[in-house]
Amino acid sequence: MLSPSERSQxxxxxxxxxxxxxxxxxxxxxxxxxxxxGFYQQAVAAASERGEQLSETELRRRAAALKKLHFxxxxxxxxxxxxxxxxxxxxxxxxxADRNDGPPEVAA
Numbered sequence: 001m002l003s004p005s006e007r008s009q010x011x012x013x014x015x016x017x018x019x020x021x022x023x024x025x026x027x028x029x030x031x032x033x034x035x036x037x038g039f040y041q042q043a044v045a046a047a048s049e050r051g052e053q054l055s056e057t058e059l060r061r062r063a064a065a066l067k068k069l070h071f072x073x074x075x076x077x078x079x080x081x082x083x084x085x086x087x088x089x090x091x092x093x094x095x096x097a098d099r100n101d102g103p104p105e106v107a108a
Contacts, residue, residue: 039063039070 002010018027043062047054054062 036063036067039066042066 040059040063043054043059043066047059047062
């Protein structure tokens with residue numbers, strides 16, 4: 001049985017071997033298309049809920065807007081998470097200073 005570290009190393013080797021043998025764009029084409037199709041289906045569903053008859057061009061435009069919205073939300077969530085981590089580190093720093101666990105202060 002492999003340890004978690006060994007499994008990770010083994011997977012890394014396999015990924016490098018795959019990258020050396022195949023074009024990454026070809027390997028991931030189906031996944032990228034499925035991802036894009038999801039936004040298109042959301043656009044179709046939203047238009048149908050509102051009773052709109054939209055052209056293919058408009059549906060694709062709205063799908064692109066939904067994709068941008070998705071990544072903007074991810075970016076915002078990441079920002080909030082980083083801010084939370086920063087505040088947490090600051091709180092720990094303040095708590096450590098309150099405990100006076102650091103080196104003794106030298107009087108000038």
